[in-house]
Amino acid sequence: xxxxxxxxxxxxxxxxxxxxxxxxxxxxxxxxx
Amino acid sequence: xxxxxxxxxxxxxxxxxxxxxxxxxxxxxxxxxxxxxxxxxxxxxxxxxxxxxxxxxxxxxxxxxxxxxxxxxxxxxxxxxxxxxxxxxxxxxxxxxxxxxxxxxxxxxxxxxxxxxxxxxxxxxxxxxxxxxxxxxxxxxxxxxxxxxxxxxxxxxxxxxxxxxxxxxxxxxxxxxxxxxxxxxxxxxxxxxxxxxxxxxxxxxxxxxxxxxxxxxxxxxxxxxxxxxxxxxxxxxxxxxxxxxxxxxxxxxxxxxxxxxxxxxxxxxxxxxxxxxxxxxxxxxxxxxxxxxxxxxxxxxxxxxxxxxxxxxxxxxxxxxxxxxxxxxxxxxxxxxxxxxxxxxxxxxxxxxxxxxxxxxxxxxxxxxxxxxxxxxxxxxxxxxxxxxxxxxxxxxxxxxxxxxxxxxxxxxxxxxxxxxxxxxxxxxxxxxxxxxxxxxxxxxxxxxxxxxxxxxxxxxxxxxxxxxxxxxxxxxxxxxxxxxxxxxxxxxxxxxxxxxxxxxxxxxxxxxxxxxxxxxxxxxxxxxxxxxxxxxxxxxxx
Numbered sequence: 001x002x003x004x005x006x007x008x009x010x011x012x013x014x015x016x017x018x019x020x021x022x023x024x025x026x027x028x029x030x031x032x033x
Numbered sequence: 034x035x036x037x038x039x040x041x042x043x044x045x046x047x048x049x050x051x052x053x054x055x056x057x058x059x060x061x062x063x064x065x066x067x068x069x070x071x072x073x074x075x076x077x078x079x080x081x082x083x084x085x086x087x088x089x090x091x092x093x094x095x096x097x098x099x100x101x102x103x104x105x106x107x108x109x110x111x112x113x114x115x116x117x118x119x120x121x122x123x124x125x126x127x128x129x130x131x132x133x134x135x136x137x138x139x140x141x142x143x144x145x146x147x148x149x150x151x152x153x154x155x156x157x158x159x160x161x162x163x164x165x166x167x168x169x170x171x172x173x174x175x176x177x178x179x180x181x182x183x184x185x186x187x188x189x190x191x192x193x194x195x196x197x198x199x200x201x202x203x204x205x206x207x208x209x210x211x212x213x214x215x216x217x218x219x220x221x222x223x224x225x226x227x228x229x230x231x232x233x234x235x236x237x238x239x240x241x242x243x244x245x246x247x248x249x250x251x252x253x254x255x256x257x258x259x260x261x262x263x264x265x266x267x268x269x270x271x272x273x274x275x276x277x278x279x280x281x282x283x284x285x286x287x288x289x290x291x292x293x294x295x296x297x298x299x300x301x302x303x304x305x306x307x308x309x310x311x312x313x314x315x316x317x318x319x320x321x322x323x324x325x326x327x328x329x330x331x332x333x334x335x336x337x338x339x340x341x342x343x344x345x346x347x348x349x350x351x352x353x354x355x356x357x358x359x360x361x362x363x364x365x366x367x368x369x370x371x372x373x374x375x376x377x378x379x380x381x382x383x384x385x386x387x388x389x390x391x392x393x394x395x396x397x398x399x400x401x402x403x404x405x406x407x408x409x410x411x412x413x414x415x416x417x418x419x420x421x422x423x424x425x426x427x428x429x430x431x432x433x434x435x436x437x438x439x440x441x442x443x444x445x446x447x448x449x450x451x452x453x454x455x456x457x458x459x460x461x462x463x464x465x466x467x468x469x470x471x472x473x474x475x476x477x478x479x480x481x482x483x484x485x486x487x488x489x490x491x492x493x494x495x496x497x498x499x500x501x502x503x504x505x506x507x508x509x510x511x512x513x514x515x516x517x518x519x520x521x522x523x524x525x526x527x528x529x530x531x532x533x534x535x536x537x538x539x540x541x542x543x544x545x546x547x548x549x550x551x552x553x554x555x556x557x558x559x560x561x562x563x564x565x566x567x568x569x570x571x572x573x574x575x576x
Contacts, residue, residue, distance in 0.1 A: 003255035003268070004559040007104065012551030014111045015317055018118045019543030022310060025122045026540065029523065030303070030533045 037179045037349070040358030044217075044366055045194050048210055052198035055206030065203035065399055066134040066381055068298040072208055077299050077308035079212025080374070081117070082315050084291045086218070087168050087371035091364040092175070095327040096341035101249040101258030103324035105265075105275040110320040112279025113286055114313045120287025121309030125296040127447045127520050129305050134297065135378075136290050137386040140461075143446045143520070144454040145512040147389070152458060154386025156438055156465055157290050158379055162413055163431035164291075165375040169195075169417045172368035178345050179361050188417050195372040196410040199380070200403050204298060207373050214370040218363035219319055225344070225360050226326040228352045233332035237561050243328060244565035248335050252328050253562065274484045281489035284436035288443040290382075291374050302527045303536045310539035314546050321554070380406035430472050430488075437492025438465035441500055447520065449504075454513060456503035464496025 059065050072080075094106055133139045137157065141150025169191055176187035198206060233239035243253045251258050256268035265271035286292055296305045323344075330343045333351055337343050344364065348357035384402040438461045445452040452460075471488035474480065482488070 002559065002563055004562050005555060007107070007255040008554035008559040009551050011107065011111050011317075011321075011554060012547045012549070014115065015313070015547030015550060016544050017547075018115050018313065019310070019540040019547060022118050022122065022306065022540035022543065023537060026306060026533070026536050030528060030536065032528050032530060032533070 036354040036358045037361055040355075040362045041176065041180065041365060044362035045190070045369075047213075048194060048366070048369055049198055051210045051213065052202035052206040055209050056201035056203070058205060059203055059399075062399060063134065064205055065402070066385070068204040068208050070132070070298060071300050072298040072304070073300055074304050074307045074311060076208045076212050077295055077304060078311035078315060079215035080208040080295045080298075080370075081292060081308060081312040082319070083211035083215040083218075083367065083370040084295065084374040085286065085312075085316075085371075086319075086367050087171065089167075089171065090323065091218075091344050091367055092171055092341045095323060095344045096339065098324040098327035099330055099337065099340045099343040101252040101263070101328070102271075103328045104253065104255050104257040105271050106324050107320060108272065108275035109279040109282065110316060112276060113282035114316050116283030116286030117309040117313040117316075119283070120293065121296070121305050124288060124443050124447055125293055125309065126302040126305045128293055129296045129299055129302050130520060130524065132297075135381050135385050136294050136297070137382055140442070140446065140457065141386070143513070143516055144457050145510060145516070146454045146458065149454065149458045149461070150386050150389070152461055153439070154382040156435065156461070157382040158387060158409070160431050160434050161291065161375045161379050162409060163427050165372055165379070165410075165413050166416050166420075167427040167431065168368050168372045168375065169413060170422050172365055172372065173417070174422075175345060175361065175364055175368070178342060179349070185418060188414070191369070191372070192410065192414045192417065195369050195376060196407065198369075199373040199376045200406050200410075204377060207370075207377050208295075208298060210366075210373065211370045214363070214366035215315075217359070218367050219315065221356075221360045221363040222319060222322050222326070224356055225347060225352060226322050226329075228356065229326045229329045229333070229347055232351045233329050236557065239329050239332060240558060240561045241565035241568075242332055244562045245569050246331065249331065252331065253325070253558075277484050277487060277490065281433055281436055281487055281493075284440045284489070284493065285433055288439045289432070289435040290378055290439075291371075293443075294378060301532065302524075303532045306536055307539045310543055314543060317546070317550065325558075376406055376410055379409050383409065430469070433489040434465060434468045434492070436489050437468035437496060438462070440464070440493050441496045445500060447517075450514070450517065451504050451509065452500060453504050453507040453509050455507045456500045459503050460496045460500035463499040464492045467495035468492030 061069070063069055097103070098106060128136065128139055131139045131142060133142060135154070137150045137153030140153045141147060169188060172191040173184060173187040176182065176190060177184045180187070198210070230236050230239050233242065240253070246252050249258050256265075256271045259265045259268055259271055265274060295308075299305045299308065326347075327343055330337070330347050330351070334346065337346050345361065348360040352360060380402045383405045384398060388401070441464065442452070442457045442461050446457065468488045468491070471482070471486070471491050475482050475488070
């Protein structure tokens, strides 16, 4: 896999990972259901 | 009078007009300091991004990308944007919960400590005054280059603009103009990219030409230009630099006063979290546009000197004059919005934290804040007119100093039950001076520090060690313990299930945008890049 392809995947995946972290955080602290 | 001058005048007039409109609505101290604590998500996203970018993004980082280091800036952005989420989840929402009017006041209340509030306030007055100086120079340079008026006159125009605006309108005006400016420079950056790429022959042609660009080999490879003519000898050197600086600036994003103080204006904790998600998405997209656009300017002119004026050159030479004028106005807008945020924070902290005026004497406190803003702003003006211009170094020093001095104390103030008042005070002080000492060492002795000894990180480690050592030798008071306990009690109004469901949409949006980004960057960058390299190889392989 080329470095450029890894950059493309890595850059987008960082946003995915911090999105999942936020989703977890919001559910943990604010979910009353 | 050319289109650029007219555009600049209009943007400054709009800026002052919004300030006048916002200033008329100020009735209470809270309106002036924290915009009535009622700001919705869009305004907080706008002010977070606009305060962070300043002129550095469109001058310093554009220059770096034009020279061939854009990919490293993209990697750095990928890391430092995590600071938005970590900052909001682990510090920002607790800051909002504390309902103080400044961040130093939060530290003072958390540790029941007047001296800590004064210290944090002083770091703002000193650090942000330096940053304000750098931004003043940056905006003035743009005005000078575009209009041809003298540098001194340009400094006076920029200074008058942000001082009059901030003094009158306070936070109400700052978040409004920040959001207008954020919208302006995001849209105008997209328009600029279109014209720059069009001048290079279209999107795929530009990518393929840059992939095999001989004047700056590797300009859009994953590591950018490396080797003897670069700051980085190998791709690994560049990667390590980008990751470490990304972490350091991530801490700046998470705890610096010009970012976290925005959360004090948010309508609720949910707005804090949503706006952090929005800011992260906006920065992820915006930096792709500016770094690639700056690299592609090379296809039209590879000899712009200094490289920092590449975007201004593009505005004046590659774009229709009206679009170019809007781009220049956008760059000036980015600088002015940061300047007004910095000046407002300096004024608030000087009055509320350093002098600790009586909150009950509200009209007097408001007047004193305005007088102090003008006084400090005058000192910045005198410095801007008399000191030698060194935007890069001052920005490099003044921004990250907060990561070193505030980082450890901010997170531990929420999450550690062992950190004591003395540890917070000495930790903040040690981080501040540790950072300055390492910066001065590198500057005076002309030493190029290895990236892992970056002053931001060294200062942060010094602060952490100090906090741990002093905490072990002192004890937590009842008041500190009680305050921290209360901080971890979620207010009932934040447990509304409708708000909760709405907030969950934002991280979902991040996940979707993240996956779309993988597809888009692969299709529009990685694949055509590889195709161009394969084409060269097959030509070379022919006998």
